[in-house]
Amino acid sequence: MTSHGQTPAVRAGSASATGHGTPAAGRRRRPLTMGAEEEYLLVDPVTRELRPEAPKVVAGAAAELGARVTTEITCYQVEARTDPHTSLAAFAEQVRAMRGAVVRAAARHGLGVVSSGTPVLPQPHPLAVTDGPRYARSVAMFGALDDEQTICACHLHIGVPDVDLALQVSNHLRGRLPQLIALAANSPYWQGRDTGYASWRTLAWARWPAAGPPPHFDSTAHFDALVEDLTATGTIMDRGGLYWDIRPSHHVPTLEIRAFDATPAAADTVLLAAVTRALVATALADIEAGRPAFRPPSGLLRTACWRAARDGLTGDAVDLRTRRLRPAVTLVERMLEELRPAxxxxxxxxAVTAGWARLRAVGTGAERQRAAHRGRDRPVDVVDALMRSVDADERPA
Structure with a gap:
C-alpha cells in the first residue's frame, strides 16, 4: 500500500521533469509528469488462495525492474513503480512491461498474480507480515487495522514542484474524488462474499485515522500544523502515515492521488493516469487564473465518496454542486468534457475518449469481477479472470 510510508527508491516526478523554479505559466505549458505505483496480490493458481511469497517474487522481478519493485506490509503483496513520464504512450508501455515482469517472476515460483483492490477468497489469519521495524511498529500501534491490509491500490503521482502549489491543487481536486473512486472501483469481494460495494477497499481504507478525502488547506502552515498535531498525538507515525486520497509527496515534487483500487488491466491504469494528469493541469490553470476551488461541505463529500464506493458507475451518484442524485456516468462525462482543454x-x-468507451463497454473492474462470478457462481472463476487480465495486452480500442 506504500501506505506505511516506506520511501521507494524511485518515485514519479523530479524537479527537472516538473519545471521546478519556473513561472506558473511556464509550468502549465510544459507537459506534466506522471507515474504510477501499483500493488498486486500473489495467489496459488490451483487453490486461488493468497500465497506469502512476495520476497522471492520481488527478488526475481528485480532482475528486470531493479529498485522499482518492492515488498509491502504483507508477504502476499508486491508493489511496482514506473518512472516519471510526460508521454502517455511511454507510460502505458512501461506499465504493461512492469506487470509482465512481475507475472514472469511469480510464475517461476508457481504463482499467479492478480490486480484487485481486495482478495476475492478469504485471507489467511494471522497475516504473514513482512519483516521490518516499521511494519512491526505499525502492527503494534494500529492493531486490527493492519489485519485488513491485503487491500491493494493504484497510486498516481503528477509532477507539482512544491508543497504550497500541491496543496492548492489538492483543494481543487477534492470535489472530484467521487468520480475517481467510481472509475477505478475494483473490489466487490471480501472474505469470499460479495460486499454489495463496487469498491470495498475504499471502505476498509477509510477506517484509518488520516484517510479519505483530505481537508481543505488554507495554507502550507495550516498543513504543517495539522501534520504536527497528528504526529504529536500518536495518530500517525510520521508524515508518511498521511493516508488521504490526495497528498503532497514528502520527498519528491509530486502530488499523489491515492483514491484508486488496483486496476485489473494496464489499460485501466492508463486511462486513470491521463484523466488525473488533466485534472491537475486544469487545477493549475484555475489557480493561475485566480479561480477559487469548489469547496463542498466535508460531510457531503464523504457521503458522495461512500456512494461512489457502493455503486461505482452503475447507479446514481451525488452531484456535489446541486446536492442531488444524478447518474454516475453523467457526472463522469461532464468531468471529461471540462477536462477537454487539458x-x-x-x-x-x-486516448481518453477511446479508454472511456472501452470502460463503458467492458465495465469497471467491479463489474468485470461480478460478471466472471455470474457464469458458474464460483469465486475461483473471479480469481482466474483477474489472473488473465493482469498482464493482458489490452490497449484502448
Missing amino acids: LLHHGDLD
Whole structure:
C-alpha cells in the first residue's frame, strides 16, 4: 500500500521533469509528469488462495525492474513503480512491461498474480507480515487495522514542484474524488462474499485515522500544523502515515492521488493516469487564473465518496454542486468534457475518449469481477479472470 510510508527508491516526478523554479505559466505549458505505483496480490493458481511469497517474487522481478519493485506490509503483496513520464504512450508501455515482469517472476515460483483492490477468497489469519521495524511498529500501534491490509491500490503521482502549489491543487481536486473512486472501483469481494460495494477497499481504507478525502488547506502552515498535531498525538507515525486520497509527496515534487483500487488491466491504469494528469493541469490553470476551488461541505463529500464506493458507475451518484442524485456516468462525462482543454494540451484526448468507451463497454473492474462470478457462481472463476487480465495486452480500442 506504500501506505506505511516506506520511501521507494524511485518515485514519479523530479524537479527537472516538473519545471521546478519556473513561472506558473511556464509550468502549465510544459507537459506534466506522471507515474504510477501499483500493488498486486500473489495467489496459488490451483487453490486461488493468497500465497506469502512476495520476497522471492520481488527478488526475481528485480532482475528486470531493479529498485522499482518492492515488498509491502504483507508477504502476499508486491508493489511496482514506473518512472516519471510526460508521454502517455511511454507510460502505458512501461506499465504493461512492469506487470509482465512481475507475472514472469511469480510464475517461476508457481504463482499467479492478480490486480484487485481486495482478495476475492478469504485471507489467511494471522497475516504473514513482512519483516521490518516499521511494519512491526505499525502492527503494534494500529492493531486490527493492519489485519485488513491485503487491500491493494493504484497510486498516481503528477509532477507539482512544491508543497504550497500541491496543496492548492489538492483543494481543487477534492470535489472530484467521487468520480475517481467510481472509475477505478475494483473490489466487490471480501472474505469470499460479495460486499454489495463496487469498491470495498475504499471502505476498509477509510477506517484509518488520516484517510479519505483530505481537508481543505488554507495554507502550507495550516498543513504543517495539522501534520504536527497528528504526529504529536500518536495518530500517525510520521508524515508518511498521511493516508488521504490526495497528498503532497514528502520527498519528491509530486502530488499523489491515492483514491484508486488496483486496476485489473494496464489499460485501466492508463486511462486513470491521463484523466488525473488533466485534472491537475486544469487545477493549475484555475489557480493561475485566480479561480477559487469548489469547496463542498466535508460531510457531503464523504457521503458522495461512500456512494461512489457502493455503486461505482452503475447507479446514481451525488452531484456535489446541486446536492442531488444524478447518474454516475453523467457526472463522469461532464468531468471529461471540462477536462477537454487539458487533454488536448497533453495530446491525450483521443486516448481518453477511446479508454472511456472501452470502460463503458467492458465495465469497471467491479463489474468485470461480478460478471466472471455470474457464469458458474464460483469465486475461483473471479480469481482466474483477474489472473488473465493482469498482464493482458489490452490497449484502448
